[in-house]
Amino acid sequence: FKHFATHAIHVGQExxxxxSWAVVPPITLSTIFKQRVPGKxxxxxxxxxxNPNRHILEQVVAALDGAEHCEHLMGWTGLGAA
Incomplete structure (x- = not known):
């Protein structure tokens, strides 16, 4: 994408x-995910x-910064409150 704003709203949103083929990524509320194979x-x-939402956020931040990856930089602030 040529423009910063266009890039920001389209990255990771195929x-x-x-x-469901949702145009806007669905909000994932699940806290746990089923494993297809136990132990794997x-x-x-x-x-x-x-989760899928955090993965999309990481893709967008990486793309806007011109990086290939931005994994594990996004954390949940509520976890540090304990």
Missing amino acids: PEQWS DEEYKYTRFG
């Missing part, structure tokens, strides 16, 4: 990645370690 880690297992 409807084909969702089974999937991309998402527990919200503290990542």
